[in-house]
Amino acid sequence: MFDRNLRKLTNILKSQKLIIATAESCTGGLLVSRLTDISGSSEFLYESHVTYANEAKHKYLNVSNEILEKYGAVSEECAKTMAEGLQILSNCDIALCTTGIAGPTGGTKEKPVGLIYISVRYQDKTTVRKYLLPSFLPRKLMKFIFTEKALQLAISILKN
Secondary structure (H helix, E strand, C coil): CCCHHHHHHHHHHHHCCCCEEEEECCCCCHHHHHHHCCCCHHHCEEEEEECCCHHHHHHHHCCCHHHHHHCCCCCHHHHHHHHHHHHHHHCCCEEEEEEECCCCCCCCCCCCCCEEEEEEEECCEEEEEEEECCCCCCHHHHHHHHHHHHHHHHHHHHHC
16 A cells, blocks of 8 residues: 555656666655665666765765755755756666655744655656645654655656
8 A cells, every 4th residue: 555656656667667766865765765675676776875964965966055055955956956966976767856854853934844845857857846744744754755755756757
């Protein structure tokens, strides 16, 4: 039941012979962990990076200090650059990235707990979506739902 989107995405990746890479901040590796729950994931999964710190986003994904200072790590601009940087770094077909605030602390009025930006880079196009979950959700559940949203976004892009 909980892996319907996971199986759907991995079936698309396998059938289209696509390679995916992930870069995660707020999901802390849960997205790639779920992908590796699928036997044979080495057919479609190239690499993953947990770029939790701003310095890691800059070092591995080429997110500029200017973006981080002006917009913050939890922003559309950062998410977009993460996906673009990941695709260059890994030479993957699809780059899937997450950056957000899983709580229960760390939120602000402008960027509350439950805010996430998910980005997908595919066929020279970057798509970023913003989601806001209820801030009262427990952290583990928040992270799981964030990964579900990421899987759903990737599926919608690959189906078009």
